[in-house]
Amino acid sequence: MKHSRKKLVLAFVAAVMMGMPCMAQDVEPPFTWEGKGSGSFISEEGTEDINFQFELSIDEQGMFKGQTSNEDGTSKIKHVFYTEPKQYDFPGFFSRKLIIVLLINEYGNNPMLSVLNGRVLVDRFLYGEIMLTRYEEGSDTARALGVGNPEATLMEGDELPDGLKSALKKCLPFGMVKIEGDYRTVADSGSKDGDAIALFNGRDLEGWHIWLEDANVDPEDVWKVRDGEIWCTGNPTGFLRTKEEYSNYKLVLEWRWPEKPGNSGVLLHMGGEEKVWPPCMEAQLMHKRAGDLIGMGYTFNENKAKKGGFISFTPHMSDPSEKELGDWNKYEITCKGGTIEATINGRLQNKATGVNIDKGYIGLQSEGVPIVFRNIKLTPLN
Numbered sequence: 001m002k003h004s005r006k007k008l009v010l011a012f013v014a015a016v017m018m019g020m021p022c023m024a025q026d027v028e029p030p031f032t033w034e035g036k037g038s039g040s041f042i043s044e045e046g047t048e049d050i051n052f053q054f055e056l057s058i059d060e061q062g063m064f065k066g067q068t069s070n071e072d073g074t075s076k077i078k079h080v081f082y083t084e085p086k087q088y089d090f091p092g093f094f095s096r097k098l099i100i101v102l103l104i105n106e107y108g109n110n111p112m113l114s115v116l117n118g119r120v121l122v123d124r125f126l127y128g129e130i131m132l133t134r135y136e137e138g139s140d141t142a143r144a145l146g147v148g149n150p151e152a153t154l155m156e157g158d159e160l161p162d163g164l165k166s167a168l169k170k171c172l173p174f175g176m177v178k179i180e181g182d183y184r185t186v187a188d189s190g191s192k193d194g195d196a197i198a199l200f201n202g203r204d205l206e207g208w209h210i211w212l213e214d215a216n217v218d219p220e221d222v223w224k225v226r227d228g229e230i231w232c233t234g235n236p237t238g239f240l241r242t243k244e245e246y247s248n249y250k251l252v253l254e255w256r257w258p259e260k261p262g263n264s265g266v267l268l269h270m271g272g273e274e275k276v277w278p279p280c281m282e283a284q285l286m287h288k289r290a291g292d293l294i295g296m297g298y299t300f301n302e303n304k305a306k307k308g309g310f311i312s313f314t315p316h317m318s319d320p321s322e323k324e325l326g327d328w329n330k331y332e333i334t335c336k337g338g339t340i341e342a343t344i345n346g347r348l349q350n351k352a353t354g355v356n357i358d359k360g361y362i363g364l365q366s367e368g369v370p371i372v373f374r375n376i377k378l379t380p381l382n
Helices: 003-023 140-144 162-168
Strands: 031-043 046-058 064-070 073-076 079-083 094-104 112-121 125-134 153-157 172-185 208-212 223-226 229-232 238-242 249-256 265-270 280-284 293-296 311-314 329-336 339-344 347-352 361-366 371-380
Touching: 031 125, 140 162, 229 361, 238 265, 249 265, 265 329, 280 339, 280 361, 293 347
Parallel strands: 079 153
Antiparallel strands: 031 046, 031 172, 046 064, 064 073, 079 094, 094 112, 112 125, 125 172, 208 238, 223 229, 229 371, 238 361, 249 329, 249 371, 265 280, 265 361, 280 293, 293 311, 329 339, 339 347
């Protein structure tokens, strides 16, 4: 296995590990785990370390999905086994056995299975051993490890299956992982005003329209769906917008910069000619400027730009509330009548009143660097 693939395996496994704190006795699905971890592994160059970030979500039926990411890329969870918690005399302290299975390079010439054989303490602190074995489709080892199932599943019980224990004996240890994390519950999608609408279905760009400044470029080379996320290369300049127009709503979405940070934006009340900067209100995504509000062809009471110009502008209210590079950020944008409020990661960053446009398409910008979006939902407001 190449060095970079080893790092990816480790990051993947560690992320799954982090997901297991979700199994706390007082936590009920649905919920999502987000956090960071670190690990050490053995390679031909000696012992090496890696840091990573993770996300893992569990729905009401106990099905889960998740991934990890580091400088070498991302990977998805394949299978999880865990035992019931073992209680100790110290109040509130318990541990449980944990096995995580990952299929690496599934379509390569020498695909490998990576397995985490670990333990969870009080559903928060995790540690474990990283193991590898060669993958053979349909083999007893593959079946015991759950590889080949159409869905990523979680299996629990008082004891681990005997077949799983036998499969572990065929795996070669090559590293250790330690993680600490927290969970957040998934809020009810409904609201007193209306039910949330998923503008992005997680599979494809149905319901969206792409416009690019360079009409000779294939739109699918710029905007594509990968692992339930919308990936944009940033070049050429353009946008992805809804095919329907909306007014009076709360829009929630998440974004992150997979490489270097740069510029993008959420375009509100879009209309008119399709061009690089179409008439709209923009909720800025530029790194360290997220939360700025920009009117392109429209104005509002808080405008700090030259009166009567094409551009209206007001900066974000307080210090940037964006997370570290690579982490997911959450934008909550409320548009009601002539008022727009922009909140980033729970902090109100801007408010525009007297906006002279209150209906149109919703768009995402392609503006120079790669950016990723997910969980795009709209709740109608009465």
